Amino acid sequence: MSKKKKKKKQKHKEGNKATHKIKVVNELTPEQEERYEEVNHKKLICTLVLTGIFVLLLAVYIILMTFKVKTVIVEGNQHYTDQEITAIVQKGKFGDNSIFLSLKYSNKSITGVPFVSSMDVDVLDKNTIKVTVYEKKLAGYVEYLGKYMYFDKDGVIVENSSVKTPGIPMVTGLTFDHFTMYEPLPVDDEKVFKTILNITQLLNKYEIETDKIYFDKDYEMTLYFGDIRVAVGDKGSLEEKIQMLTSILPQLQGQKGLLNMKSYDQGLENITFTQE
Incomplete structure (x- = not known):
């Protein structure tokens, strides 16, 4: 058999093979589709929650660092030092944050401190607060x-x-x-x-x-x-x-x-x- 005939025969076989290829499509059952959608929905929720937590933590970090009290002005104190008054005012968690102090002492004076009638706290700016001490008049x-x-x-x-x-x-x-x-x-x-x-x-x-x-x-x-x-x-x-x-x-x-x-x-x- 000639080489040309062999080549034609080989091409014919390959063509037959190509025509016999079948495309297989895997169809999902309704239950599988529902499960697939549920998994994707959970992944989306998880992603959104993690993103929200990250944004929240980032916002808290920025607030804590940006509104950190660096200067405390104390007036009217005699019995206590400036450092002691500052420690009383900033006692507790987030005590060095001006936003927290503004909310904590809004329309509220500090009382119950020995030798002191009351203390008022004013936030002058994001890094500065002023404490006015009203000591008891002792004779x-x-x-x-x-x-x-x-x-x-x-x-x-x-x-x-x-x-x-x-x-x-x-x-x-x-x-x-x-x-x-x-x-x-x-x-x-x-x-x-x-x-x-x-x-x-x-x-x-x-x-x-x-x-x-x-x-x-x-x-x-x-x-x-x-x-x-x-x-x-x-x-x-x-x-x-x-x-x-x-x-x-x-x-x-x-x-x-x-x-x-x-x-x-x-x-x-x-x-x-x-x-x-």
Whole structure:
């Protein structure tokens, strides 16, 4: 057989093979289609949920980092340091986030802090907050059974602490055998508390810090400044006496003795110092 005939025969066979190829189509049953759609639906939901979680976490991260408090301005504090006030305000989770603090302290003051009537928190910008502290007006404190009882202008015990507060004088000479929190100290003459408040305010005004205020049985005062005792007497000409101390005390530095100012209102020459 010739080569041409063989080639034609081979092509004819291949053509027959091609014509006999059958296309097979696998059709899904209704149950299979339903299951297939259900799987795709679950995959879509899972993708959407994961995307949502990622977006949410990203948003939270951006908020936490963008609105992070970096500056805290504290005003009105005396008993507590700026750091202590900041710790009180930012206590708890997200305490350093300005948005959280804005919501937490919106139209709400911080109360229940010893020596403080209230504290207001204002968010100035995304990284800065301002804390205004309103401390209780303390006139002085007495020591009783190892504790310091702080009282206000009316002699009402408002705080009981083991810590001394700078700028608040210790008061001695008052006689009492008990006390009740949030009630006046049981002394013979309650007017003494107004005198204590007055002298405390004057000492702060003229930036003089006394160690102790002593009252005798007639409620005449003696102020203690280290080794110097100042017999002030009664409340007459009290501001003039305190003002005069601003120039006298520096001259007595390093000495020990009694400065008698009881007769100050009768003339400057009646002020005497007895060295000890």
